Amino acid sequence: MSGKFIVFEGVEGSGKTTQIGQTADWLRINTDRGRKIVVTREPGGTKLGQQIRQILLDDLDNCVSYRTELLLYAADRAQHVESLIRPHLDRDDIVLCDRFTDSTIAYQGYGRGCDRDEIDRVNQLATGGLQSDLTFWLDLDVTIGLERVLLRGKPDRMERATIDFHQRVRQGYQELANIYPDRMIRIDADRSPADIQLEIQSTLRQLKWIDTQAPIAET
Numbered sequence: 680m681s682g683k684f685i686v687f688e689g690v691e692g693s694g695k696t697t698q699i700g701q702t703a704d705w706l707r708i709n710t711d712r713g714r715k716i717v718v719t720r721e722p723g724g725t726k727l728g729q730q731i732r733q734i735l736l737d738d739l740d741n742c743v744s745y746r747t748e749l750l751l752y753a754a755d756r757a758q759h760v761e762s763l764i765r766p767h768l769d770r771d772d773i774v775l776c777d778r779f780t781d782s783t784i785a786y787q788g789y790g791r792g793c794d795r796d797e798i799d800r801v802n803q804l805a806t807g808g809l810q811s812d813l814t815f816w817l818d819l820d821v822t823i824g825l826e827r828v829l830l831r832g833k834p835d836r837m838e839r840a841t842i843d844f845h846q847r848v849r850q851g852y853q854e855l856a857n858i859y860p861d862r863m864i865r866i867d868a869d870r871s872p873a874d875i876q877l878e879i880q881s882t883l884r885q886l887k888w889i890d891t892q893a894p895i896a897e898t
């Protein structure tokens with residue numbers, strides 16, 4: 680396996696989707712020619728995952744127990760890793776993923792209070808030990824993120840959780856960033872999308888597997 684796996688994490692509305700799109704466009708121009716850039720997400724990166732995503736997010740009447748929720752995210756991930764992420768990494772592609780295992784630790788662990796050892800075991804089972812090469816944590820005050828999400832329309836099942844829940848999730852990310860400073864990079868997400876993108880590009884330019892001659896794109 681020689682590809683690279685870059686994950687974007689953060690609370691609701693922190694701008695992950697926006698930044699992944701811009702990063703993919705920039706990488707397509709600025710990495711070695713012929714290197715494929717793949718954009719995917721959790722939950723819902725595969726056909727089966729889209730059905731799991733519907734159960735987890737859209738069905739507001741469905742009372743999902745916390746342990747069931749943990750296992751559904753893990754089932755989505757197992758399918759995603761095996762059928763999409765690993766095959767692309769094996770082909771030397773760069774995979775950009777909206778959320779991965781840290782989301783489970785932050786949301787089901789810190790947010791819901793599920794047991795951390797149980798989460799680690801479930802994550803290990805789902806990923807076979809795959810970890811990101813780099814994770815951008817877009818850090819944002821949860822109230823700002825939720826306001827952005829509400830402006831967009833009706834909140835989903837997770838977005839409807841209490842502010843306390845979302846604050847615990849953010850705290851979870853903070854603790855993960857403290858524990859894994861080499862793999863997890865905090866990005867202040869309370870700035871314009873253009874400024875955030877410049878910092879992401881600047882970080883990627885310092886990595887050996889990006890063509891460092893490439894200029895930072897004007898955004």
Ligand code: T5A
Nearest residue numbers: 691692693694695696697721752782783786827837871872
């Ligand atoms: N989950 C997921 C778990 O509980 N456990 C798990 O293991 C996993 C994998 C996923 C949900 O599942 C949970 C977490 C989530 O609750 P989702 O719909 O994929 O659901 O939710 P998010 O990943 O949070 O995606 P969102 O689309 O809600 O947020 P993004 O992608 O972070 O933000 P984005 O880019 O869509 O932007 C949101 C809005 O803000 C604007 C955008 O234009 C958009 O309108 N915006 C900005 N506005 C001002 N300044 C900026 N810098 C902005 N950047 C974007």
